[in-house]
Amino acid sequence: MTVTRKSPTIQDVAREAGVSTATVSRALSTPDRVSQATRERIEAAIAATGYTLNQAARSLRRQRAGTIVMAIPNAGNPYYSSILDSVLAEASSRGYGVLVSNRVQGDPTVWLRDYFQSSRADGLLLFDLTLDIASMRRFMTEHGNLPIVVVGDEMVEPGINLVTSDNREATGRAVEHLVGLGHRNIGFVTGPTMHDYPNERLLGFRQAMGRNGLPLREDWIIPGDHRMDSGYRAGSAFLTLAERPTAMVCANDEMAIGFISRVQQAGLRCPQDVSVIGFDDTDMAQYVSPPLTTMRQKRAELGAISTAALLDIVEGMRDPAKPVRIILRCDLVVRSSTAPLPGAAEAPAPRLRR
Numbered sequence: 265m266t267v268t269r270k271s272p273t274i275q276d277v278a279r280e281a282g283v284s285t286a287t288v289s290r291a292l293s294t295p296d297r298v299s300q301a302t303r304e305r306i307e308a309a310i311a312a313t314g315y316t317l318n319q320a321a322r323s324l325r326r327q328r329a330g331t332i333v334m335a336i337p338n339a340g341n342p343y344y345s346s347i348l349d350s351v352l353a354e355a356s357s358r359g360y361g362v363l364v365s366n367r368v369q370g371d372p373t374v375w376l377r378d379y380f381q382s383s384r385a386d387g388l389l390l391f392d393l394t395l396d397i398a399s400m401r402r403f404m405t406e407h408g409n410l411p412i413v414v415v416g417d418e419m420v421e422p423g424i425n426l427v428t429s430d431n432r433e434a435t436g437r438a439v440e441h442l443v444g445l446g447h448r449n450i451g452f453v454t455g456p457t458m459h460d461y462p463n464e465r466l467l468g469f470r471q472a473m474g475r476n477g478l479p480l481r482e483d484w485i486i487p488g489d490h491r492m493d494s495g496y497r498a499g500s501a502f503l504t505l506a507e508r509p510t511a512m513v514c515a516n517d518e519m520a521i522g523f524i525s526r527v528q529q530a531g532l533r534c535p536q537d538v539s540v541i542g543f544d545d546t547d548m549a550q551y552v553s554p555p556l557t558t559m560r561q562k563r564a565e566l567g568a569i570s571t572a573a574l575l576d577i578v579e580g581m582r583d584p585a586k587p588v589r590i591i592l593r594c595d596l597v598v599r600s601s602t603a604p605l606p607g608a609a610e611a612p613a614p615r616l617r618r
Contacts, residue, residue: 438596
């Protein structure tokens with residue numbers, strides 16, 4: 265007769281350690297709330313019983329949750345797809361889980377604070393710059409000096425860990441691409457400005473227009489919020505202009521796609537009547553009509569590098585007193601939504617940069 269041995273349970277661990285199951289559970293989920301002596305007894309009981317919650321046992325020894333939080337503003341935005349994949353892959357390779365938090369109605373810091381108050385996470389990857397970064401830093405400091413790495417479009421103050429793209433330089437190159445095609449009247453659909461930091465893409469646009477001695481008209485700078493419907497509304501605003509630019513730079517691909525859709529509905533052609541360049545190179549950029557010229561962010565690298573930096577701080581491999589500052593260059597990807605201005609002098613064909 266074969267006897268099947270029952271797998272050890274948390275009750276077995278509690279009996280072996282001489283504590284309640286609630287104490288074992290608390291030690292595994294929030295080890296800082298249990299005394300060192302009790303944690304050591306529970307760790308020994310886990311080893312003696314063969315209880316197989318290995319990640320929990322490791323967390324017990326190091327007093328970490330083994331989890332990080334990734335806070336994003338809009339899970340439906342395709343910009344975050346490859347970033348999320350790379351965050352999960354990098355965290356998993358180092359034995360960590362990832363809690364993905366999508367912004368909700370009301371105070372957006374409430375759902376984040378709950379994770380850290382209950383010791384369910386070791387650090388924060390902050391992609392949602394609508395949050396009050398200074399307030400979140402104070403809160404994280406008060407709850408164990410937990411680290412934050414910001415991954416966003418703006419150059420936050422030097423004391424904050426930051427991984428970002430060189431948005432100002434990249435938008436300048438977007439303008440240069442259009443100038444090389446003979447365009448001089450160029451407009452911009454801008455994303456929202458957060459906090460008191462400069463809007464890097466708008467600043468890059470203004471500086472590039474100035475460098476090239478081009479007219480910088482405020483009525484050609486149309487506000488948007490990075491969503492496709494705001495690009496569509498920007499297209500409507502463009503159509504009302506008495507004098508229209510011949511080319512538009514859009515602060516992200518979704519707005520560029522919405523913009524093109526609206527002007528095409530009105531009978532204009534892209535790029536024959538207006539050239540349009542986006543930003544990000546999201547997965548759909550190459551499949552829309554016309555395929556979108558855009559500035560490619562290295563999104564997978566942004567995710568992997570920011571995750572590695574956060575975990576290095578968590579594990580004491582990086583000095584928290586020396587803030588992370590990593591800035592990645594974007595690539596110009598030329599497709600069919602931009603073309604030489606009719607009648608302009610022939611310009612050298614732009615190259616696809618990888």
